[in-house]
Amino acid sequence: MTEIIIAIVQALLLMLLAPLVSGTARWMRAKMHTRRGPSILQDYYDIAKLLKRQDVRTQHSSFVFRLMPPLYMGVLLILACGMPMITRACPIPVLGDVITIIYLLALPRFFFALAAVDSSDAYSGVGGIRELIVGVLVEPSMMLALFVAALATGTTNIGAMGEAIGSLSVTSPVAVVVAAAAFALACYVELGKLPYDVAEAEQELQEGPLAEYSGPSLAMAKASLSMKQVIVVSWFIAVFLPFGSATELTIPALALGALVFVVKVAAIFFICSIVENLVSRVRWKYMSRQTWTVVGVSVLALVFCVLGI
Amino acid sequence: MSASVLFLASVAVSCVGGVLALLAGRSVSAAKAVACIAGVAAAICGLGAGAMAIFGEPELVSIATPFSFANFSLLFNPLSGLLVLVISLLALVAWVYGLSYFDEYKKHGVGALGFFMNLFVASMMGVICTDNAFWFLVFFELMSLTSYFLVIIEQKETSIKGGFLYLVMAHAGFLLIMISFFTMAGITGSFEFQSFREHGFSPVIASLVFVLAFIGFGCKAGMVPFHSWLPQAHPAAPSNVSALMSGGMIKIGVFGIVKVGLDLLSSSEVQLWWGVLVLLFGAASSVLGVVYALAEHDIKKLLAYHSVENIGIILLGVGVGFIGMALGQPTIAVIGFMAGFYHLLNHAVFKGLLFLGAGSVLYATGTRNMEKMGGLARVMPVTAMCFLIGSLAISAIPPLNGFVSEWYTYQSLFTTAFAGDAVIKVVAAFGAVALAITGALAVTCFVKAYGVTFLSAPRSDVARQAKEVPGPMKAGMVILAAACVFLGVGAPWVAPVMEHIATAMTTAPTVGSAVGMELVNPAIGSTVSTPLLAVLMIALVALLWGLRAALGTGGTGVVRDPWACGYKAEAEMPVIATSFASQVEMVLGPLYRMRSFMSAQSGKFVALFQGTVKGASVAETAGDKYLVDTVATLVVWLGQQVRKIECGDFRVYILYIVAALVFFLCLSVLI
Numbered sequence: 001m002t003e004i005i006i007a008i009v010q011a012l013l014l015m016l017l018a019p020l021v022s023g024t025a026r027w028m029r030a031k032m033h034t035r036r037g038p039s040i041l042q043d044y045y046d047i048a049k050l051l052k053r054q055d056v057r058t059q060h061s062s063f064v065f066r067l068m069p070p071l072y073m074g075v076l077l078i079l080a081c082g083m084p085m086i087t088r089a090c091p092i093p094v095l096g097d098v099i100t101i102i103y104l105l106a107l108p109r110f111f112f113a114l115a116a117v118d119s120s121d122a123y124s125g126v127g128g129i130r131e132l133i134v135g136v137l138v139e140p141s142m143m144l145a146l147f148v149a150a151l152a153t154g155t156t157n158i159g160a161m162g163e164a165i166g167s168l169s170v171t172s173p174v175a176v177v178v179a180a181a182a183f184a185l186a187c188y189v190e191l192g193k194l195p196y197d198v199a200e201a202e203q204e205l206q207e208g209p210l211a212e213y214s215g216p217s218l219a220m221a222k223a224s225l226s227m228k229q230v231i232v233v234s235w236f237i238a239v240f241l242p243f244g245s246a247t248e249l250t251i252p253a254l255a256l257g258a259l260v261f262v263v264k265v266a267a268i269f270f271i272c273s274i275v276e277n278l279v280s281r282v283r284w285k286y287m288s289r290q291t292w293t294v295v296g297v298s299v300l301a302l303v304f305c306v307l308g309i
Numbered sequence: 310m311s312a313s314v315l316f317l318a319s320v321a322v323s324c325v326g327g328v329l330a331l332l333a334g335r336s337v338s339a340a341k342a343v344a345c346i347a348g349v350a351a352a353i354c355g356l357g358a359g360a361m362a363i364f365g366e367p368e369l370v371s372i373a374t375p376f377s378f379a380n381f382s383l384l385f386n387p388l389s390g391l392l393v394l395v396i397s398l399l400a401l402v403a404w405v406y407g408l409s410y411f412d413e414y415k416k417h418g419v420g421a422l423g424f425f426m427n428l429f430v431a432s433m434m435g436v437i438c439t440d441n442a443f444w445f446l447v448f449f450e451l452m453s454l455t456s457y458f459l460v461i462i463e464q465k466e467t468s469i470k471g472g473f474l475y476l477v478m479a480h481a482g483f484l485l486i487m488i489s490f491f492t493m494a495g496i497t498g499s500f501e502f503q504s505f506r507e508h509g510f511s512p513v514i515a516s517l518v519f520v521l522a523f524i525g526f527g528c529k530a531g532m533v534p535f536h537s538w539l540p541q542a543h544p545a546a547p548s549n550v551s552a553l554m555s556g557g558m559i560k561i562g563v564f565g566i567v568k569v570g571l572d573l574l575s576s577s578e579v580q581l582w583w584g585v586l587v588l589l590f591g592a593a594s595s596v597l598g599v600v601y602a603l604a605e606h607d608i609k610k611l612l613a614y615h616s617v618e619n620i621g622i623i624l625l626g627v628g629v630g631f632i633g634m635a636l637g638q639p640t641i642a643v644i645g646f647m648a649g650f651y652h653l654l655n656h657a658v659f660k661g662l663l664f665l666g667a668g669s670v671l672y673a674t675g676t677r678n679m680e681k682m683g684g685l686a687r688v689m690p691v692t693a694m695c696f697l698i699g700s701l702a703i704s705a706i707p708p709l710n711g712f713v714s715e716w717y718t719y720q721s722l723f724t725t726a727f728a729g730d731a732v733i734k735v736v737a738a739f740g741a742v743a744l745a746i747t748g749a750l751a752v753t754c755f756v757k758a759y760g761v762t763f764l765s766a767p768r769s770d771v772a773r774q775a776k777e778v779p780g781p782m783k784a785g786m787v788i789l790a791a792a793c794v795f796l797g798v799g800a801p802w803v804a805p806v807m808e809h810i811a812t813a814m815t816t817a818p819t820v821g822s823a824v825g826m827e828l829v830n831p832a833i834g835s836t837v838s839t840p841l842l843a844v845l846m847i848a849l850v851a852l853l854w855g856l857r858a859a860l861g862t863g864g865t866g867v868v869r870d871p872w873a874c875g876y877k878a879e880a881e882m883p884v885i886a887t888s889f890a891s892q893v894e895m896v897l898g899p900l901y902r903m904r905s906f907m908s909a910q911s912g913k914f915v916a917l918f919q920g921t922v923k924g925a926s927v928a929e930t931a932g933d934k935y936l937v938d939t940v941a942t943l944v945v946w947l948g949q950q951v952r953k954i955e956c957g958d959f960r961v962y963i964l965y966i967v968a969a970l971v972f973f974l975c976l977s978v979l980i
Contacts, residue, residue, distance in 0.1 A: 054863040058871045060766040062686045062693075067850070070857060074849035078842065094827055094838040099719045100707065103748070104842075107706045110752050117760030117884055121871040125884030128760075129892045132753040136746065137896065143745035147723070147738050156723055156835045212871050216861030220853070288896040302738050306731045 002249045007081035007091035014080040014227055015073070019043035021269060022226035028273045043226070047219045055215035061118045068115035069213070069220035072108040076227045079104055083158075083231065084238040086257040088166055088245045090159035098146045098156050101235065102139065108224070109135055112209055119212035127208025130198045130284065137291040138186045144298040145183040148305045149239055152176045158235070162242035175304035180240035182298035187236050189291065191229050193272055195282040233268050237261070312361035312385040313370045316393070316438060319354035320431045322347050327427030334420025341411045344423025348404035348430065355397030355434060362390025363810065369440065369503070378500045382440035387810040388572070391650060392437045392564050395657045396557045398792070400430045403549035406665055406785030409778065410549055413672060417462050425462075426550060429455040436561055442490040442500040449486070453479035456558060459550045460542045471541030477918045478538040482528030486565070489521035493573065505573045515577040522569040523587065530562025532624065533594040536617045540601075543616070544609035544677070548668025549785070551609060555616040556661035560653050563623050567646070570631060571814050584631030585736050591624025592743035599750040600900045603757070603893045606886035607677045608667045611758055612660065615703060618747060619656040622718060623649045625740050629721040630811070632733065639817030640832050641724050647811035647822060648717035651804070655710040655796055659702040662789035666696035669782055670762060673775040679758070679886045684767035689777045693763045695786040700755035702793040705748050708839035708846070710796035713804070713828065716837055718744060720830035727833065750893075757889040765883045798843045801826050 023043040030037020039045075057065055082095025090096030109131060116128025150156050152172050153164035170176050189196045210221050241264060246257030282290060326347020333339040362368070362385035372381040403426075411419050432455055435448035453476065461472040490500075492514065497504045510518065524535075531539035539559070543551045570583060598618030605611040626649030633642030669692040670685060671677055686693035702709040719741060726737035767773045777783075796803055804823040812819055820831045827838045870878035894901055 051860050052862050055857075055861055055865040056868055057865070059867050059869055060684055060687075062764055064686075064764060067854075070850045070853035071846075073853050074846060077849050078845050081845075094836045094841060097716075097835050097837050099716050099835075100837045100842075102745070103705055103707050103712055103715075106704065106748065106752050107701075110701070110704060110706060110756060113753075113756045114760050114764065117756065118764040119871055120765045120878070120883045121873050122882040122884060123874050124871075125888065126892075128756070129753075129884065129889055132749075132756060133892060133896055136749040136753060136893075139749040140742045140745045144738060144742050147726070147741050150723055151726055151734065154727065155833055156720070156830075211874060215863050215865075216857045220857055285895055302735070306734050 003087075003091045006087060006249075006254070010083065010085050010091065011077045011080040014230060015077065015223070018223055018227040018230055019047060021230055021265070025269060025273055025276075028270070029277055032273075032277045043222075047223060050214075050219035050222075051216050053215040055217050058120055058212065060120050061212075064111065065115050065118045065212075066217070068111045069217045069224065071111050072224040073220055073227065075104055075108045076224060076231055079231050080227075083234050084162055084242070084245065085234050085261050086246055086254055087249070088159065088163050088242055088247045088257075090157060093157060093159060096158050098150065098158055098161075101158065102143065102146075106135070108228070116209035121212050123207075124209050124211045127211070131209060134189065134192075134196070134198065134287075137288055138189050138294070141182055141291070141294040141298045142186045142190075144295075145179040145186065145301060146239070148175050148179040148298070148301040149183075151305050152179075158238050161239050162245070163247075165240060166242035166245070166247075172305050172308050174309045175301050175307075176240070178297060178304055179301035180236075182294055182301055183240060184236060185294045185297065187232050188272065188275070189294070190232050191272065192225070193229075194276040195279045196287065197281065198284050198287060230265065233265055234261075237264050237268070310357075310361075312358045312365060312368055312390070313383055315354045315358035315361065316383065316385070316434065319351045319358060319397070320434055322351040322354060323427045323431035323434075326351065327424040327431075330423030330427065331420050334418065337415050337419045340420040340423055341408070344419070344427060345404045345408050345411075348407070348423075348427055349401060351427070351430065352397045352401035352404060355393055355400065355430075358385070359390045359392075359394030359397055361385070362393060363387045363806065364390075367813075371440075379443040380441055380501065381444060382501060382503070383438045384440035384502070385438060387813040388564070388567065388650075389437045391654065391810050392560065393434060395560060395654055396430065396433050396437070396553075399553050399557045399657055399661045402661060402665065402785040402788050403553050405788070406549045406552075406668070406782050407547075408781035410547065410668060410672060410782055414462065414547060417464070422459070422462060422547070425455045425458045426553075429459060429550075429553070433558060433561060437564065440502045442494055442502065442505075445502075446483070446487055446490065449483060452558065452561070453483065456546075456550075456554060459554075460546045462547065463545065465545070467541075468545035471538070471545045474538040474915055475542035477915050478528050478535060481918075482525040482535075482562075485521045485525030485528070489518045489525060489569065492518055492521070502573055506575050509576040510574065512578060512580060515574050516580055516583070519570055519574065519580075519583055520586075523566055523583075526562040526565035526569070527590065528562070529565070530559045530620045530624075531594075531617050532562070532590055532620055533597045533617060536594070536598070539617060540605075540610045540613040543613040544607065548609070548664050548671060551613070551668070552661040552664035555613060555664060556657040559616060559620060560623075560657060563620065563627065563649070563653060566624075567627060567630075567649075567814070571634070571646075579631055579634040581632060581635035584628050584633075584635055585732075586628075587624050587631055588628025588736055588740050591621045591628055592740050594618065594621030594624065595747040596621070596743050596750075597900065597903075599747050599754060600893075600897055601904060603750060603754045604890045604901065606679045606890070608670065608679050608758065608762060609664070609677050611679075611754070612663050612667060615663075615751070615754070616656075616660060618751065619652065619660065619703070622715065622744065622747065623652045623656065625649075625744060626652060626714075626718045626721055628740070629718075629725050629737075630815070632725050632729065634815065636725075636728060636733075638728055639815060640820050641721065641728055642815045643808060643811045643817050643820050644717065644724055644822070644830060644832065645721040646814060647804070647807045648714060648721045650810050651717055651807045652711075652714035654807070655702070655714045655793075658789055658792045658796060659699045659711060662695060662699040662786060662793060663703065665782070665786045665789065666692055666699060669778040669786065670775075672778055672782070674769075674771040676769075676771060679761045681769040682762045682767070682772050683765050683769075683883075684763070684772060685775055686763040688775050689763075691783045692778060692786065695790040696763065697759055698790045698793050700759045702797065704752045704755045706752075707837075708797050708842040710793050710800070713797055713800040713839060715744065715748065716828065717804075717822075717830075720833075720835055723835075724830060724832040753889065753893065757886055761884070761886045761889075766880060768880065768885070798839050800828055800839045804828055 023040045113128035116124040152170040244260035246253040330344035367386040370383045432451035528535040602614035629645030702711040705711040705715040801823040
């Protein structure tokens, strides 16, 4: 029962606090540009304003265009229920299998790109295709890194993987560290931040797949994108940085776990912001060359794992 | 009532229906009705036979024939039951669909179509259940021939070319399978599969037999690099036959590999490298199949390439199964084979569905070119919905059926990696990565297939004027779409059946692959629950949809044109199939360059075949040239010389008689 409450609380907090995370990132970006910038609550104001606007769609669009925002957010909420954030173990273990998570993330991707094609806007369509290809480039490295982590911990459940890594009882520690690096790189690409914000590239694609959205649908889609960033970061934390999360279900342990989780998320987003503001966008056609590096690192992890070190 | 009775009834009804359809050929509607009704009746009998064979005790029926080597033996075990069930299900929907779809083929001869299709289904049934090498080869050949005639039914240049390539590849495979079977028959001295089973072959012979059969059946299954006939032949057939071929017939290739390795060689030891071989071919097929599918803008060719991909995924599971057998780990073997069998069933269902959907689009627009479609979801809502379900299923999106079998495939790969040594670990990791690339590319490919065909604005007049297809065609698609949902959401009830088939084939104890509402990998305790995912998804999407409606105060509106970042919207602007292909090619260029090499392989077989024909015609005339010709020339020369003697003047003949008299007188005097 406690686990189900934790799962629901996680999902609700994710939905409510995700705009704060993206707002803080915008604020930090402004500070690094030595601008005054918006308030960290700006994304809440944006959502409130969008909710008052008309929800417009083109005459040729179908139900896919309308379905995408609720579906995107719904799947992220399911992932939030299974993701170990505050606790070490998965709140709902049947939702915490690595393969289920990878394929659950494919569902919103499918509809995100499909809605972009449905909007009849060429810029959206191209953004949608790019979003799909980012998935093609990143997913194999993610799978290989997680494969190594699974081999080292003897399980495919991310909670159990976190437990093994958190108690430092893995069979090949070097391999796990290298796999963590590969997974971190893959997650960074997946976050859609500079230099890899190719799907929503502002200059070339004008917001990309979301260009034709407006009103409440746009608000929901934008909130979902920041929720996805938090989910991807928590995924990395759950498997490779589980230190400090609650191993037992007592109030003090859970409170400490929540605090540690917030600190870890804040630290990772801080690092990401610095990286994001130091680099310029990679040209789309060169992106696949850079993701080969990630593949290389994850293959290295497999080699270490097979060697047993 | 036993499986054998129902099976024989099914085959008999198919044959009678086929012949009657041919006899009624003059009247198109009568031929169509006879063929379809007989087909449906045969398929229902087949479904019963398949279900009984899966759940019942193995049943061996042997009918003696005048030829001692060719006893007509039939074996019904869970594996053949699964295949019979798959073929019958596809045949059922294909015939229902055909009730309307065959109207398109009036001028090509519906009677002949009904005849060949009925016989095609019957011959596939025969291949699956026969337990004698001679009859197996006979049915296998019949299956290739009948499907060849279905491929060339439109009599177009492309279909005849594709059909010929298919025929050659089918026979290249047939030859290897024949050598494999004859090797076993030569050693055991019998064509009965039962005697193969009881004989322990030496590892060298067993490996030879397995590899020959693997490549032979791999040709039939469309495995890379023997695949290039598949995207040329399958799309040329009528769409419901394509469904039957891509969903059903190529599975017989996989069935053959499992049957030879697991059943016929059951007294011989399974070698580890067999499993590795199958797994590596599977990984290559899965990635290359989907990569080439992405470059297609012909919707049926795209689907045909996806069959190559899915055969690869099935082979990944089967490969793990063989590795498990070789390692002496029954749990791994059961999970691997069960993943393969589950994907075999799932692929039949969703690929059948997608081919029927493509057939409906072809029926409504008259074209297979996706660039000319667009916006069909509005005018063909049922087809669009079914095609979307099929697309999600084949992209392994939870909670549909493709996800369940790929989940088991991944689990089997993880489990072997835990148990095996360094080589197995690397091979399993390679398989998992290949499957991950395949999954991501399949998502891309089906966003393209569904988006470009059904969404956005219509791009041609045929797309603008398209209408929803008639009832029987809708019924065929809806049955398979429902099956996709059931096999996915109902997986906790289906998985134990697949496990039962795998345990029966490996003689392993039950492993417990589903507990309550959860799917379980018993070896490492991984779990997933598709019913829970389905419930959560529906509930949350409905909740959020309501939330958006409740919080949004600005209402909704419809505009004529997209904003398009301020540019004037034009019909040519939205993305088309080529947009996807060019973007993917930018990233995966080397794989496309490899294609020319890969596709050349089947071409080589054709060249080999044509070379053989040429050689044979030279060899055939060699006898004439040196023996017959020489004699003939001599005879002609002699005749000419003789004609000089016979000049026709009677005085010369008198001279001959006088000369002869003188000759004989001299002879008598001299002696």
